[in-house]
Each structure stands twice: as structure tokens, then as C-alpha cells.
Amino acid sequence: EPEVTQTPSHQVTQMGQEVILRCVPISNHLYFYWYRQILGQKVEFLVSFYNNEISEKSEIFDDQFSVERPDGSNFTLKIRSTKLEDSAMYFCASGTEYGYTFGSGTRLTVV
Amino acid sequence: TQLLEQSPQFLSIQEGENLTVYCNSSSVFSSLQWYRQEPGEGPVLLVTVVTGGEVKKLKRLTFQFGDARKDSSLHITAAQPGDTGLYLCAVKRRGATNKLIFGTGTLLAVQP
Numbered sequence: 767e768p769e770v771t772q773t774p775s776h777q778v779t780q781m782g783q784e785v786i787l788r789c790v791p792i793s794n795h796l797y798f799y800w801y802r803q804i805l806g807q808k809v810e811f812l813v814s815f816y817n818n819e820i821s822e823k824s825e826i827f828d829d830q831f832s833v834e835r836p837d838g839s840n841f842t843l844k845i846r847s848t849k850l851e852d853s854a855m856y857f858c859a860s861g862t863e864y865g866y867t868f869g870s871g872t873r874l875t876v877v
Numbered sequence: 878t879q880l881l882e883q884s885p886q887f888l889s890i891q892e893g894e895n896l897t898v899y900c901n902s903s904s905v906f907s908s909l910q911w912y913r914q915e916p917g918e919g920p921v922l923l924v925t926v927v928t929g930g931e932v933k934k935l936k937r938l939t940f941q942f943g944d945a946r947k948d949s950s951l952h953i954t955a956a957q958p959g960d961t962g963l964y965l966c967a968v969k970r971r972g973a974t975n976k977l978i979f980g981t982g983t984l985l986a987v988q989p
Contacts, residue, residue, distance in 0.1 A: 770919075797975060799977075801977075808965075808979050808980065808981050808982055809914075809920060809965065809967075809977075809979040811976045811978065814975075814976050822976060857919045857920070859919070861975070863975065865910075865922060865925065866975075866977075867922075868919030868920050868921070869919050870918050870919050871917070871918065871919050
């Protein structure tokens with residue numbers, strides 16, 4: 767069964783550093799998403815990406831965040847100048863209009 | 878305020894017991910989904926319900942969508958340790974992106 771693959775599975779970074787989280791979506795999917803889950807809290811929408819541009823973003827997704835699909839397959843989330851409160855699980859998802867599939871996530875720890 | 882409130886927040890039961898978890902809202906939805914999330918993994922879709930009053934069964938799991946399409950329940954019969962996980966309801970918000978809004982979650986632990 768097709769999977770959404772995320773790398774790395776774990777990332778520890780110093781506060782103020784930049785991180786790039788990577789995702790390989792399912793190949794025939796057209797919609798791409800990033801969600802975040804802070805430990806013990808619910809899964810929150812960050813951003814959706816369609817037709818090579820951001821189609822919607824939440825209030826969490828401020829100028830610190832950016833997304834790219836640099837080579838037509840990978841889908842990345844860049845977090846600039848990380849803060850302690852950015853520590854969370856970050857999930858990529860890809861989908862069609864009928865539904866979507868989540869990756870296993872990247873656990874980001876900012877120290 | 879949360880769009881989707883789930884209850885209970887935590888549930889610890891013995892293997893073989895039955896349980897029901899709830900997902901409630903004051904809003905009406907065209908459809909609602911249930912996901913299960915295991916530690917260190919992403920949410921995995923269990924079912925989508927679309928019709929008011931609809932009941933769907935997935936082995937020992939029974940999902941029901943409320944008649945008014947504002948709430949849903951998940952009933953597990955004869956729970957097993959493998960059912961342990963975080964159960965999330967979610968709805969799609971209208972618009973081009975089909976983003977999901979998740980509920981607050983029910984963390985279920987089934988003790989052997």
C-alpha cells in the first residue's frame with residue numbers, strides 16, 4: 767500500500783537554528799499538508815499546498831515557516847529560528863479530494 | 878472553544894470490556910471521520926460517515942453518525958490490547974483545500 771514517507775523521524779536542534787523536515791507524498795496525490803501535534807495536545811492544521819502553491823495556512827503558520835516542493839516529489843517544511851515551543855510531532859499528509867494519508871511524523875525537539 | 882469535543886479524554890479498561898467514545902459539536906457537518914493514532918505514528922483513517930444516522934461497522938468497531946450530523950460515537954466490543962491508542966474524530970472544512978480539523982481525542986488503554 768502506498769505510503770507517505772517522512773524524514774528524519776527524530777530531529778534535535780538548538781534554539782534559533784533552522785530545520786527542514788522532509789516528506790515524500792504518494793505519487794498521484796495532488797494535495798499536500800503539514801500538521802503539528804504538541805505533546806499531549808490535538809493535531810493542528812498548519813498549511814495546505816496545491817498546484818505548487820500554498821492554498822491555505824493557519825494562524826500558526828507565520829513567517830517563521832515555509833513550504834516547498836523543490837523537485838516535484840519531495841515536500842518540505844522549513845522552520846527558521848526555532849523556538850522551544852516549536853517542539854512537536856510534525857505530520858505530512860498527501861491526498862486527493864476523497865481523503866488522505868498521513869506519514870509517521872518527525873519528532874522535533876528544540877533545546 | 879473547540880469545534881469538536883471528544884469524551885472521555887482518557888479511558889483505561891480491561892481486555893474484553895466494551896466501551897463507547899463520543900465526538901460532539903454544535904456545528905453540522907457533511908461528513909465526519911474517525912482516526913486511530915498509535916504512539917510515534919501518524920493518524921490512520923478508520924472510517925468516514927456521511928449520512929445522518931449512518932452506522933458503519935469495522936470488525937469490533939461500530940461507528941454512528943448522529944441524526945443531525947453534529948455528533949458521532951465509536952463503540953468497541955470486547956476490547957483488546959491492540960485497540961490501545963488515541964482515537965480522533967475529524968471533519969473537513971469547506972474550501973479548496975479539504976483541510977481536516979481534529980477533535981480533542983480520546984486516549985484508550987486496554988489492559989491485558
